[in-house]
Amino acid sequence: MQAFASNNLTVEKEELSSNSLPDFTSESYKDAYSRINAVVIEGEQEAYSNFLDLAKLIPEHADELVRLGKMEKKHMNGFCACGRNLAVKPDMPFAKTFFSKLHNNFLEAFKVGDTTTCLLIQCILIESFAISAYHVYIRVADPFAKRITEGVVQDEYLHLNYGQEWLKANLETVKKDLMRANKENLPLIKSMLDEVSNDAEVLHMDKEELMEEFMIAYQDSLLEIGLDNREIARMALAAVI
Ligand code: Y39
Ligand code: FE
Ligand code: FE
Numbered sequence: 001m002q003a004f005a006s007n008n009l010t011v012e013k014e015e016l017s018s019n020s021l022p023d024f025t026s027e028s029y030k031d032a033y034s035r036i037n038a039v040v041i042e043g044e045q046e047a048y049s050n051f052l053d054l055a056k057l058i059p060e061h062a063d064e065l066v067r068l069g070k071m072e073k074k075h076m077n078g079f080c081a082c083g084r085n086l087a088v089k090p091d092m093p094f095a096k097t098f099f100s101k102l103h104n105n106f107l108e109a110f111k112v113g114d115t116t117t118c119l120l121i122q123c124i125l126i127e128s129f130a131i132s133a134y135h136v137y138i139r140v141a142d143p144f145a146k147r148i149t150e151g152v153v154q155d156e157y158l159h160l161n162y163g164q165e166w167l168k169a170n171l172e173t174v175k176k177d178l179m180r181a182n183k184e185n186l187p188l189i190k191s192m193l194d195e196v197s198n199d200a201e202v203l204h205m206d207k208e209e210l211m212e213e214f215m216i217a218y219q220d221s222l223l224e225i226g227l228d229n230r231e232i233a234r235m236a237l238a239a240v241i
């Protein structure tokens with residue numbers, strides 16, 4: 001009975017600390033935020049440019065893709081304001097390096113007109129990453145950033161949805177390329193998450209929760225595209241091999 005009671009107490013304490021908000025004014029928070037905020041700003045900037053490239057690859061949808069791209073520019077401005085609001089200077093060189101491998105893969109695919117790989121990288125992998133990170137962040141963000149992020153995450157679903165619909169409509173002809181591109185790029189998402197997980201922890205963003213949210217968004221989108229459970233499992237395994 002004694003042990004049971006003290007066990008309960010431990011659980012309560014843990015729940016309290018994982019649900020509590022961090023001290024947004026502490027030096028450790030601002031230091032971690034300088035990298036996470038930069039990653040988000042750089043990600044939005046690159047997403048803008050990726051959508052403009054996609055508009056060139058899929059000219060019949062150019063208007064829609066440019067419209068989606070302009071949303072990313074707005075997101076970027078919103079997250080710049082979040083950094084300013086906390087008096088944090090984003091570490092942009094860190095963020096450029098952070099995205100460089102994935103971004104290079106996008107640019108290589110763009111150069112050879114590989115629409116499937118470009119859509120997988122931007123609309124499925126990066127958008128799922130954004131959706132998962134923003135959902136977790138909203139729970140522990142300062143009130144200003146929380147409001148901004150809530151608006152942004154709605155748009156990210158539109159971006160995910162665009163890629164989903166295109167891949168769904170072309171699935172039989174692009175399936176092989178999709179699988180190959182996934183094998184090359186999903187592991188990059190996993191290492192990127194590993195690279196910022198300590199900083200995310202300082203912001204009270206739990207790594208397992210981030211991974212869980214990512215897998216939900218990613219697997220849901222593969223299901224929506226029309227892949228079966230076995231194909232989805234095979235694709236998801238690329239993250240751990
Ligand atoms: O489509 C988009 O707006 C995506 C570019 C933005 C990328 C967001 C990347 C978020 C990673 C944050 C990592 C926190 C642990
Ligand atoms: Fe803390
Ligand atoms: Fe965005």
Ligand code: FE
Nearest residue numbers: 047127156159
């Ligand atoms: Fe987006």
